[in-house]
């Protein structure tokens with residue numbers, strides 16, 4: 430086979446803010462219970478960033494850990510992409526703030542906005558640079574402070590989300606053009622803007638002039654999730670030229686345990702292969718996949734050469750999946 434360039438994950442890092450908010454604590458502010466939240470979602474707790482802790486701080490902490498794992502320094506980074514829906518400021522992009530705080534050299538830095546699908550979208554964008562040799566050492570970060578978008582009187586949403594950040598370092602490596610290569614092997618990215626009303630924030634710069642609050646018709650989103658995510662996984666596996674049965678680890682977006690289990694059941698994925706962290710940090714939007722990846726790399730489950738399948742769905746609606754050999 431011909432030689433090709435691949436973008437390979439060489440380091441992973443995660444960061445969760447210190448403050449833990451349990452289901453019992455939320456039951457004191459809205460009419461809910463630990464039993465309802467646990468049964469319907471699998472969530473037991475979430476992290477909450479401090480009022481004076483911007484999302485770039487979470488992103489920087491995760492990025493430092495990913496760089497350390499890759500044996501790289503901020504000086505090596507020549508591309509930064511941050512997937513976030515809760516930026517520090519309307520502009521500049523959070524990625525440029527991360528660049529400044531880390532002390533990375535001048536190079537491209539920008540944000541990707543695809544809400545919960547943001548990390549999968551951002552990986553695909555980064556692959557477009559790294560697998561063409563246009564960047565050699567990229568930081569791709571999912572970082573969110575979803576608790577700052579909550580309406581704390583709406584029990585249908587405020588119990589579901591949390592704050593955190595996860596990051597990967599992607600580096601250029603030679604491959605054989607085969608599915609045994611390390612790196613990004615296949616993607617499927619999708620959006621359907623006609624479903625905006627199911628999940629959105631009711632504010633913005635050019636409309637209300639306010640940040641707004643997250644609004645969701647949860648059961649409608651749920652109805653679309655299993656089907657859409659399954660379709661994206663099938664398309665990404667076909668793009669990579671792999672069978673779903675070959676996948677070693679399934680790293681889904683962590684929104685609801687019932688969705689993860691539903692997708693795994695539909696596609697015949699063994700539950701032992703599913704990485705789940707939703708009970709510990711709830712839905713952290715674009716941060717949830719790299720946080721789950723980080724947990725499973727650090728505890729030794731995911732090893733070099735393993736075939737990974739990642740997927741997500743979020744506001745837009747947007748959804749997508751990717752196949753990566755670690």
Ligand code: UT7
Nearest residue numbers: 461462465469545584585588647648650651684685742743
């Ligand atoms: O990452 C972005 C993608 N987002 C998602 O994937 C979220 C997808 N949706 C979900 O995870 C689920 O739909 C929810 C967890 C949001 C809700 O679960 P559900 O089984 O779909 O419940 P439901 O919305 O149909 O509501 C059932 C009942 C309602 O009461 P009535 O009308 O039957 O009396 C709700 O008012 O549960 C009630 N309810 C609650 N009760 C206690 C809604 N939220 C709560 C709550 N505590 N926090």
